[in-house]
Amino acid sequence: MAVIGCGTLGTAITRGILDPLDKSTVDIERLIATVGTEPSKRRVEEEFSQHSSRLEVLLQKDNVHAIQEADVVLFAVKPVKREDVFGTPGVREALRGKLILSIMAGISTTELKRLTGSGEQDQSLPLQVVRAMPNMAANIREAMTLYTANTETLSKENLKIASWVFNQVGQSQLAAESNFDISAVLVGCAGSLLLLAIDGLLDAAVAEGVKRPEAQNFIMNSAIGIMKLVPAGNHPSVLREKIASPGGCSIRALLELEKRGVRSAYTDAIMTAAERSKRTSES
Ligand SMILES: NC(=O)c1ccc[n+]([C@@H]2O[C@H](COP(=O)([O-])OP(=O)(O)OC[C@H]3O[C@@H](n4cnc5c(N)ncnc54)[C@H](OP(=O)(O)O)[C@@H]3O)[C@@H](O)[C@H]2O)c1
Secondary structure, X not given: OEEEOOOHHHHHHHHHHHOOOOOOOOOOOOEEEEEOOHXXXXXXXXXXXXXXXXXXXXXXXXXXXXXHXXXXXXXXXXXXXXXXXXXXXXXXXXXXXXXXXXXXXXXXXXXXXXXXXXXXXXXOOOOEEEEEEOOHHHHHOOEEEEEEOOXXXXXXXXXXXXXXXXHOOEEEEEOOHHHHHHHHHHHHHHHHHHHHHHXXXXXXXXXXXXXXXXXXXXXXXXXXXXXXXXXXOOOHHHHHHHHOOOOOXXXXXXXXXXXXXXXXXXXXXHHHHHHHHHHHHHO
């Protein structure tokens, strides 16, 4: 396997597949990770020093070599780097017949097809490409990763490999590409919007005299518990109603937020992000 762009997310996925939770479905014999700069190379080598017999870390000039050596190639560079990466002589040829996984945000399978020059390839070898959107919780194997592919042309074996890769950093789910942009935004950035709320709550706690680490512990543990009630079968607005008892403090706090339009601000923010993702996908 090759990981092209072993940065924050690439490192999390590399960690997951070098030390997999599921050791029986797929066995990665050897992994080559590439990065842009020497300091990143040292960082990745240090982090995975215990896997040095199976892992090689190279610089971007060796992307072609890394791809040539691999059966599965994960692209985890920033989307703005894609033209440089795919435009390097030899990359497109080296990718032929391989399973290509991409976590580049907003980069559609159509764009991946263009980048890999698959139109110019032998049509008897349909492009094996999977577009995915994990989130930062991959760092602690708690990510939700959505992935999409043309399931008419992607082989069952490659679908199994893709799902295995993403399952090593949390849960994964296959989704249709038609609504991938909004779904990917929910997975990739909805959590960070909720962090803004956590930050505001922490400020209030500190202003009222609670130490930040202590308040963080209270807020996170109680919020995680409440959130888990939703997949357990409770609709968020029913929960809101159950928590807000008549004359109590919760209803006053909720009304304060609603007066300020916080609910619709969240809706608008996600729709803006989805629109942006769609524009990138279509450009
Ligand atoms: N961060 C998120 O929460 C998140 C969530 C979902 C999807 N994504 C997507 O995941 C991808 C990676 O994001 P990230 O946050 O992990 O970014 P990142 O930390 O900046 O990682 C990018 C890596 O690519 C390396 N790189 C740069 N140019 C390269 C080249 N030509 N060849 C090989 N490697 C190269 C960089 O090395 P140097 O640093 O040494 O230049 C760095 O290690 C992006 O496409 C992003 O859209 C991110």
